[in-house]
Amino acid sequence: RKEVEQDPGPFNVPEGATVAFNCTYSNSASQSFFWYRQDCRKEPKLLMSVYSSGNEDGRFTAQLNRASQYISLLIRDSKLSDSATYLCVVNKGGTASKLTFGTGTRLQVTL
Amino acid sequence: SAVISQKPSRDICQRGTSLTIQCQVDSQVTMMFWYRQQPGQSLTLIATANQGSEATYESGFVIDKFPISRPNLTFSTLTVSNMSPEDSSIYLCSGHVGGQRGYTFGSGTRLTVV
Numbered sequence: 294r295k296e297v298e299q300d301p302g303p304f305n306v307p308e309g310a311t312v313a314f315n316c317t318y319s320n321s322a323s324q325s326f327f328w329y330r331q332d333c334r335k336e337p338k339l340l341m342s343v344y345s346s347g348n349e350d351g352r353f354t355a356q357l358n359r360a361s362q363y364i365s366l367l368i369r370d371s372k373l374s375d376s377a378t379y380l381c382v383v384n385k386g387g388t389a390s391k392l393t394f395g396t397g398t399r400l401q402v403t404l
Numbered sequence: 405s406a407v408i409s410q411k412p413s414r415d416i417c418q419r420g421t422s423l424t425i426q427c428q429v430d431s432q433v434t435m436m437f438w439y440r441q442q443p444g445q446s447l448t449l450i451a452t453a454n455q456g457s458e459a460t461y462e463s464g465f466v467i468d469k470f471p472i473s474r475p476n477l478t479f480s481t482l483t484v485s486n487m488s489p490e491d492s493s494i495y496l497c498s499g500h501v502g503g504q505r506g507y508t509f510g511s512g513t514r515l516t517v518v
Contacts, residue, residue: 327506329506334514335511335512336496336509336510336511336512337447337496337509338509339505339506339507339508342505342506380446380447390435391437391449391452392437392449392498392507393449394446394447394448395446396445396446397446
């Protein structure tokens with residue numbers, strides 16, 4: 294079983310739609326969780342951290358369920374510019390420890 | 405947020421040769437990480453580079469093939485040695501700057517071995 298699992302997609306949604314991505318992780322000792330965004334032929338960039346209480350940043354909402362070892366990302370009012378691959382990322386240790394990446398979920402927002 | 409300058413951005417190399425990739429950070433970083441990303445796949449950690457000690461390699465990666473240097477807290481290099489076409493990939497460095505959220509990545513090196 295992979296340490297971090299995501300549906301690879303692609304998710305094709307019209308502009309303005311709401312879309313949700315899910316991610317599961319296998320190591321219950323995982324401590325930090327992130328969503329990264331990676332555009333084609335670019336490096337990953339931090340989209341948002343994920344906190345147990347859930348957190349929101351504009352149109353983006355992230356949730357963490359430690360009991361189910363499950364992370365989600367909700368994007369409301371999708372824009373064309375949201376088209377990218379979204380990587381679920383888990384950190385097992387302290388702030389400077391290594392990250393484990395999911396395979397990513399590809400989102401394509403269309404007119 | 406921290407900026408990591410990575411070079412070269414791309415290269416085409418002959419099999420059997422070696423390529424050294426450099427990453428320069430504009431802040432001090434305790435640990436730097438080197439990843440490989442093959443087409444259509446996610447990032448795989450190669451090794452963790454600490455200053456003043458040998459790098460720690462992940463399963464499937466060895467020092468002879470991917471020697472790493474970390475002479476100070478703002479710089480690291482990864483060498484891909486004795487290259488074969490299977491080494492064609494994107495190589496990325498990353499680091500975490502204290503006090504900042506998440507990890508910053510270099511812009512990647514797209515390597516093609518012919």
